[in-house]
Amino acid sequence: MLLSLQFLQDILVPFLVLLLPVYYYLVIFRSSKTNVPARFPTDWPLVGMLPSLVVNLRRFHDYATTVLAVAGGSFEARGPPGLRFLMTCDPANTRPIFVSSFGNYPKGEEFASFFDAMGGSFFNVDGESWRRQRAKAQRVMGDPRLLGFMARWCRDRVEIGLLPLLMHMVEKNTPFDLQDVFTRFAFDMTASPVFGVDTGRLSLDMPPMDVPDAMDAVMEVGFFRHTVPAPCWRLMRRLGIGPERRLAAAQPVMRRFLTEMVETRKKNEQTSCCRSAAVDDDMVSNGEPMELLYATLINLMVAGRDTVGSTLTWLFYNLVRHPRVADAIRRELAPVVSRATDDGSTMVVFEPEETKPLVYLHAALFESMRLYPPVLYERKEALTDDVLPSGHWVRAGDKILISLYAMARMESVWGKDCAEYRPERWVAADGRLRHVPAHRFPSFHAGPRSCLGKDISVVQMKCVVATVLWNFDFEVVEGHVVEPKLSVILQMKNGLLVRAKRRHVVR
Numbered sequence: 001m002l003l004s005l006q007f008l009q010d011i012l013v014p015f016l017v018l019l020l021p022v023y024y025y026l027v028i029f030r031s032s033k034t035n036v037p038a039r040f041p042t043d044w045p046l047v048g049m050l051p052s053l054v055v056n057l058r059r060f061h062d063y064a065t066t067v068l069a070v071a072g073g074s075f076e077a078r079g080p081p082g083l084r085f086l087m088t089c090d091p092a093n094t095r096p097i098f099v100s101s102f103g104n105y106p107k108g109e110e111f112a113s114f115f116d117a118m119g120g121s122f123f124n125v126d127g128e129s130w131r132r133q134r135a136k137a138q139r140v141m142g143d144p145r146l147l148g149f150m151a152r153w154c155r156d157r158v159e160i161g162l163l164p165l166l167m168h169m170v171e172k173n174t175p176f177d178l179q180d181v182f183t184r185f186a187f188d189m190t191a192s193p194v195f196g197v198d199t200g201r202l203s204l205d206m207p208p209m210d211v212p213d214a215m216d217a218v219m220e221v222g223f224f225r226h227t228v229p230a231p232c233w234r235l236m237r238r239l240g241i242g243p244e245r246r247l248a249a250a251q252p253v254m255r256r257f258l259t260e261m262v263e264t265r266k267k268n269e270q271t272s273c274c275r276s277a278a279v280d281d282d283m284v285s286n287g288e289p290m291e292l293l294y295a296t297l298i299n300l301m302v303a304g305r306d307t308v309g310s311t312l313t314w315l316f317y318n319l320v321r322h323p324r325v326a327d328a329i330r331r332e333l334a335p336v337v338s339r340a341t342d343d344g345s346t347m348v349v350f351e352p353e354e355t356k357p358l359v360y361l362h363a364a365l366f367e368s369m370r371l372y373p374p375v376l377y378e379r380k381e382a383l384t385d386d387v388l389p390s391g392h393w394v395r396a397g398d399k400i401l402i403s404l405y406a407m408a409r410m411e412s413v414w415g416k417d418c419a420e421y422r423p424e425r426w427v428a429a430d431g432r433l434r435h436v437p438a439h440r441f442p443s444f445h446a447g448p449r450s451c452l453g454k455d456i457s458v459v460q461m462k463c464v465v466a467t468v469l470w471n472f473d474f475e476v477v478e479g480h481v482v483e484p485k486l487s488v489i490l491q492m493k494n495g496l497l498v499r500a501k502r503r504h505v506v507r
């Protein structure tokens with residue numbers, strides 16, 4: 001091989017940029033119309049497996065699942081020089097990667113470059129900086145006063161924001177996007193503890209969603225950057241073309257929003273709706289640059305909003321498709337309602353303490369998060385050589401992509417009915433919620449980097465699901481196509497178009 005790596009890169013970059021129109025043609029037009037059966041990708045000279053990736057990009061999550069199933073849970077994906085990683089969904093591997101050998105598997109610098117909009121905040125960094133930021137976040141988020149506030153705030157938002165908006169949709173009697181409604185709800189619900197400000201996205205006049213859209217751009221571009229060699233997206237960024245153009249436009253939108261929120265908070269410190277976890281508690285300041293505060297604020301918004309919005313949308317999609325599960329949840333709720341004085345005319349609002357102990361509701365939630373994990377992939381980079389339990393060698397610097405979506409669909413992990421939505425799998429023989437180790441159900445991640453918002457978001461989501469499901473029936477509009485967006489967050493590309501009906505329970 002006479003070509004030096006530098007020379008290879010010099011010819012590869014223009015080659016790939018020239019290839020981009022073809023790439024987009026294939027992605028946008030071809031792969032949407034053809035349903036190419038997934039095959040194990042061919043490893044071509046120079047471009048590696050990139051052609052298979054491009055042809056299957058529209059259905060990447062399912063394609064990767066099929067390939068991983070054929071490969072026994074792990075395989076080495078190769079692209080053009082500079083794009084090579086081990087892909088795995090094998091819990092035997094996620095245990096050391098997430099938990100027992102955590103120190104050997106940081107996220108790495110390349111990961112941080114994919115999500116540069118989140119700067120040096122905890123999502124992006126490793127080592128000492130991550131440890132310090134996590135400890136601060138843990139202190140703030142472990143405060144029972146904040147958790148109590150978050151639970152109450154959620155319940156109140158449901159009563160004065162979500163239910164009236166849904167009722168408004170019922171009265172209008174037109175289809176609407178349930179994903180948009182839950183995204184608005186999750187945005188308001190996350191912004192209040194982060195900024196101490198009510199952002200009012202749930203109001204009936206449906207204010208513009210430019211800020212949530214800008215946050216979506218960060219996640220979609222983060223996904224895109226995983227799929228092309230780094231010189232390619234860097235060049236696109238410099239030229240301001242393709243998805244990079246969208247990200248460049250999104251950044252000032254987020255910046256303006258953050259500045260406005262921090263200033264509003266400071267002005268209304270005494271009168272605002274609540275305490276702000278991030279701004280008041282000095283989570284990131286102490287002489288650290290303003291940039292880090294901004295990056296952390298975006299990071300917290302993404303951590304709470306994207307995940308909760310995605311979870312609620314996919315859960316209702318599952319409940320509409322499985323009325324038997326919706327009925328079982330309502331049966332579990334009925335005794336709670338009869339303890340209150342419900343005459344069937346007003347809407348029932350469940351308190352977080354009432355829904356917290358409900359096992360089947362919890363099982364329905366976790367089963368949806370198993371099949372549709374809001375964070376689809378985890379990415380790690382090996383610090384030193386290692387051999388994973390699957391027998392795969394990793395060398396220092398190797399990248400590892402863990403597919404949570406594929407893990408849920410492996411018979412070896414979840415049994416023959418792995419692809420079915422079946423909450424019963426979460427209910428143990430004694431009627432309690434079955435414990436599944438986090439490296440096997442990593443929707444909230446596992447090990448030292450696991451989610452700090454897990455407990456409170458489960459409490460909040462159970463209260464939301466119970467209240468909405470008790471008061472409304474939904475049906476998905478006929479012909480509406482549900483497919484995932486290409487992003488690291490599992491959102492629906494076309495939203496979830498539904499009709500809603502008010503449910504009256506005769507007692």
Ligand code: HEM
Binds near residue numbers: 137190300
């Ligand atoms: C459905 C709800 C949620 C899900 C599925 C979820 C999932 C996750 C996942 C997968 C991670 C690891 C991300 C990574 O490092 O790659 C994570 C981390 C984190 N989550 Fe959540 N999350 C949820 C809600 C929340 C909420 C409401 C908050 C608080 C506002 C929150 C705060 C955090 C924080 C602070 C981390 C960083 C942990 C670290 O890097 O050490 N999460 N979450």
